[in-house]
Amino acid sequence: MFGAMLGEAWHAMGANRLRTFLTMLGMIIGVSAVVLMMAIGQGAQESVKQSINAMGSNLFIVLAGSRTASGARLGGGNAASLTVQDGEAITMLEGVKAVAPVSFGNAQVIFGANNWATSIIGTTPDYLDVRAWSLKDGYSFSDSDIRSATRVALIGRTVVDNLFGDTDPVGKTIRIKQAPFVVLGVLESKGQSLDGRDQDDTIIVPLTSAQRKLFGAQFPDSVRMLMVQGESPEAMAMAENGMTSLLRQRHKLRDGDEDDFFIRNLTAAAESAAETTRTMSLLLGAIASVSLLVGGIGIMNIMLVSVTERTREIGIRMAIGARERDIMQQFLLEAIMISVAGCLIGLLLGIGGALLVNLLTGAAVVISSNAVATAFAVAAAVGIFFGFYPARKAARMNPIEALRYQ
Amino acid sequence: MSSPIIRVTDLCKDYETALGPFPVLKNVNVSISAGEYVAIMGPSGSGKSTFMNILGCLDKPTSGEYVLDCHPVAELDSNQLAQIRNQTIGFVFQGFNLLTRSNLLDNIALPLVYAGTDKKVRHERARVLLEKVGLGKYPASMPNQISGGQQQRIAIARALINRPRLILADEPTGNLDSKTSEDIMRLFAELNEEGITIIIVTHEADIASHARRQVRFLDGRIVHDAPATEAPSRAEAETA
Ligand SMILES: Nc1ncnc2c1ncn2[C@@H]1O[C@H](COP(=O)(O)OP(=O)(O)O)[C@@H](O)[C@H]1O
Ligand SMILES: [Mg+2]
Numbered sequence: 228m229f230g231a232m233l234g235e236a237w238h239a240m241g242a243n244r245l246r247t248f249l250t251m252l253g254m255i256i257g258v259s260a261v262v263l264m265m266a267i268g269q270g271a272q273e274s275v276k277q278s279i280n281a282m283g284s285n286l287f288i289v290l291a292g293s294r295t296a297s298g299a300r301l302g303g304g305n306a307a308s309l310t311v312q313d314g315e316a317i318t319m320l321e322g323v324k325a326v327a328p329v330s331f332g333n334a335q336v337i338f339g340a341n342n343w344a345t346s347i348i349g350t351t352p353d354y355l356d357v358r359a360w361s362l363k364d365g366y367s368f369s370d371s372d373i374r375s376a377t378r379v380a381l382i383g384r385t386v387v388d389n390l391f392g393d394t395d396p397v398g399k400t401i402r403i404k405q406a407p408f409v410v411l412g413v414l415e416s417k418g419q420s421l422d423g424r425d426q427d428d429t430i431i432v433p434l435t436s437a438q439r440k441l442f443g444a445q446f447p448d449s450v451r452m453l454m455v456q457g458e459s460p461e462a463m464a465m466a467e468n469g470m471t472s473l474l475r476q477r478h479k480l481r482d483g484d485e486d487d488f489f490i491r492n493l494t495a496a497a498e499s500a501a502e503t504t505r506t507m508s509l510l511l512g513a514i515a516s517v518s519l520l521v522g523g524i525g526i527m528n529i530m531l532v533s534v535t536e537r538t539r540e541i542g543i544r545m546a547i548g549a550r551e552r553d554i555m556q557q558f559l560l561e562a563i564m565i566s567v568a569g570c571l572i573g574l575l576l577g578i579g580g581a582l583l584v585n586l587l588t589g590a591a592v593v594i595s596s597n598a599v600a601t602a603f604a605v606a607a608a609v610g611i612f613f614g615f616y617p618a619r620k621a622a623r624m625n626p627i628e629a630l631r632y633q
Numbered sequence: 634m635s636s637p638i639i640r641v642t643d644l645c646k647d648y649e650t651a652l653g654p655f656p657v658l659k660n661v662n663v664s665i666s667a668g669e670y671v672a673i674m675g676p677s678g679s680g681k682s683t684f685m686n687i688l689g690c691l692d693k694p695t696s697g698e699y700v701l702d703c704h705p706v707a708e709l710d711s712n713q714l715a716q717i718r719n720q721t722i723g724f725v726f727q728g729f730n731l732l733t734r735s736n737l738l739d740n741i742a743l744p745l746v747y748a749g750t751d752k753k754v755r756h757e758r759a760r761v762l763l764e765k766v767g768l769g770k771y772p773a774s775m776p777n778q779i780s781g782g783q784q785q786r787i788a789i790a791r792a793l794i795n796r797p798r799l800i801l802a803d804e805p806t807g808n809l810d811s812k813t814s815e816d817i818m819r820l821f822a823e824l825n826e827e828g829i830t831i832i833i834v835t836h837e838a839d840i841a842s843h844a845r846r847q848v849r850f851l852d853g854r855i856v857h858d859a860p861a862t863e864a865p866s867r868a869e870a871e872t873a
Contacts, residue, residue: 231746231755242734543730546691547791548719548747550712626718627692630730 253522254569260515262577268508270591285457292487322462327354328450338390349437365397365412376435384427523609530617542629555622562614570606639665644697672841675850723792725802738772762790782813
C-alpha cells in the first residue's frame with residue numbers, strides 16, 4: 228500500500244516537473260542557507276574556542292599602570308611600577324597558580340643571510356605553562372638560565388619558516404639585535420590570537436637576558452607585564468581581589484590614590500568574544516530559517532493549487548473506495564517528498580557552498596552531522612506542517628462534489 | 634424470496650440553490666433483490682443520476698431511508714462508506730473517469746490499493762480482468778491512447794476488480810456508438826448471468842431491453858416499475 232502511494236507521489240511530482248522544481252527551490256534555498264550559515268557560524272565558534280584554548284586558561288595580565296609625567300599621561304605599561312618581586316609575592320596568594328613576569332619588545336633577528344623582524348618575549352620558564360604552550364622540538368630554558376642571563380631562545384613557527392626554511396634550527400645561533408642567542412627549542416604552533424595576531428611570530432628568551440642584553444630596564448627588576456594564572460575559574464574573583472590589595476600595599480598607595488597598575492581578566496574577555504560569535508551564529512541561523520519558512524509556505528501554496536486541480540481525481544479515488552485517510556496520506560506524502568528532495572539538494576548545495584567559502588576566504592567552516600540532521604528533520608517537519616492543511620482539504624472533499632468538478 | 638440488496642423508502646433529495654431548496658427526488662420507493670438486472674429510464678433532468686449517486690453512497694439523501702445489504706446507510710461513517718464503495722459496489726460512469734496519469738493495468742488495480750491488497754495479487758487480478766474485457770495486449774497503454782469504448786471496458790474492469798455484488802452504471806453507453814454499446818451491454822448481461830446485481834441508467838429503449846426490469850423516472854418520481862417483457866411497447870408508446 229505504502230509502496231503504491233510512494234509511486235503515485237513520484238508520478239505526481241513528475242507530471243509537472245517545472246512546478247515541482249520551483250516548489251522545491253524554496254526548500255533548496257532555505258536548507259542550503261541554513262546549512263551554510265550554520266557551517267560558517269560554527270566554524271567561527273570553533274576558531275574562537277581554539278584561540279581561547281591556545282591562550283591558556285584562567286589568565287590575568289597585570290600591566291604597569293600609566294604614569295603621569297609633567298601632566299601628560301603615558302600609556303599603560305610605561306611606569307616602572309611592576310617588578311619581578313611583585314610577581315613573586317603574587318605567586319604566594321591564594322587562588323593563584325603561577326605567575327610569569329614578561330618584558331617584550333620588537334627586534335630584528337638574523338640567521339645566516341636571512342633576517343626577520345619579530346616580537347621578543349623575555350620571561351621565566353613558567354610562561355610556557357601559563358600559556359599552555361609546549362615545545363615541538365628541543366627543550367626549554369631553566370631557572371638557572373634566568374639567574375645567569377644566558378643567551379638562549381625558543382622560537383615560534385613563523386620565525387622558523389622565515390629564518391631557517393628547511394634547516395633544523397635547534398642548536399643554531401641567531402643574532403637578536405646583534406647579540407648571539409642559541410636556539411634551544413621550537414614552539415608548537417598556536418595560530419592566530421583572538422585579536423588576529425600571529426602568535427607564532429615570536430621568540431621567547433630568559434627575562435634577564437632580554438632586560439640586560441636586548442631592551443634594558445628602567446630600573447633593575449622592573450617588568451612591563453605579569454601574566455598570572457588562577458587556580459580555577461571559581462578562584463578568579465578571589466585572585467583578582469588579592470592581587471589588587473597586595474599590589475596597592477606593596478606600591479605604598481594610600482586610600483584615595485589611583486591604582487598604578489591594570490589587571491585584566493583575559494579569560495572573561497575571551498568568553499565574551501565567544502558569546503558574541505555564538506550570538507552571531509544564532510542570528511545567522513535564525514535569518515536562514517526564515518527562508519525555510521518561506522519555502523514551506525511555497526509548498527503549501529503549490530499543494531493547494533494541486534489539490535484544486537486534482538479535485539476530479541480525488542473524486543474518482545473516493546468513488547472507488549479511498550478513505551479520507553488515504554487521500555490525506557497521498558497529499559502529505561507528496562508534500563514531504565518535495566520538501567525532503569528539496570532538502571537533499573539544499574544540503575548538497577549548502578555543504579558545497581561552505582567548502583567553497585572555506586576555499587576562497589580561508590574562514591573555518593564546520594559541517595556537523597547535527598546541523599545536517601536538524602536541517603533534514605526541519606524539512607520533513609515543514610513538509611508535514613505545510614502539507615497538512617492542503618492534504619486535509621483534499622481528504623475532506625465530498626465525493627460527489629469532487630466528481631462533478633470540471 | 635431473499636431480503637432485498639437495496640431498499641429505498643420515501644427517499645427525497647433537495648439541491649440547495651440560490652433560490653432555496655430545489656427538490657429533485659420526491660418520495661422514491663423501490664426495492665431491488667440480489668441478482669436483478671434493472672434498467673432505469675426517464676427524460677433528462679428527471680433525477681436518475683441523483684438517485685444513482687445516492688445508491689452508490691457518493692451522495693446523501695435529504696430525507697428517507699436507504700438500506701443497502703441490511704445496513705441503513707445513514708448510520709455509516711465515512712470510512713464504512715468508503716469500504717462499501719470499495720468492496721460492495723462497482724460504479725461505472727458515463728464519462729469513464731479513469732486516472733489519466735496511470736496506465737490501464739494500474740487503473741484497473743486501483744481499488745485493490747485501497748483494499749490493502751499486495752502488489753503481486755493486484756497485478757495478477759488486474760491482468761485477468763484486462764483479458765476479460767478484451768484489452769489483454771495493452772496493460773501499459775495510457776487511457777488517452779485507446780478509444781472510448783475501450784476506456785469504458787477498463788472502467789468496468791476496475792468496477793469488477795473487488796468482486797462487487799452490485800454494479801451501478803449511469804449511462805455507461807451514453808458516449809459510445811451503437812456497435813460499441815452493444816458490446817458493453819453484452820458484458821453487463823454476462824456479469825448478471827454470473828449473479829451480480831446490475832442497475833443501469835439509459836435513455837435508449839433497445840439498451841433497456843437487455844434488462845429484466847425497467848423503472849421509469851419522471852420529475853423526481855418513479856412512474857413505472859415492471860418486468861422488461863411488457864416495457865418496450867409502453868416505452869415506445871410514451872415517447873411516440
Ligand atoms: N449539484 C446540483 N445542484 C443543483 N441542481 C442540480 C445539481 N445536480 C443536478 N441538479 C438538477 O437536478 C435535476 C436532476 O438532475 P439529474 O439527477 O442529473 O438528472 P438526470 O440524470 O436524470 O438527467 C436537474 O434539474 C438538474 O439540473
Ligand atoms: Mg444523468
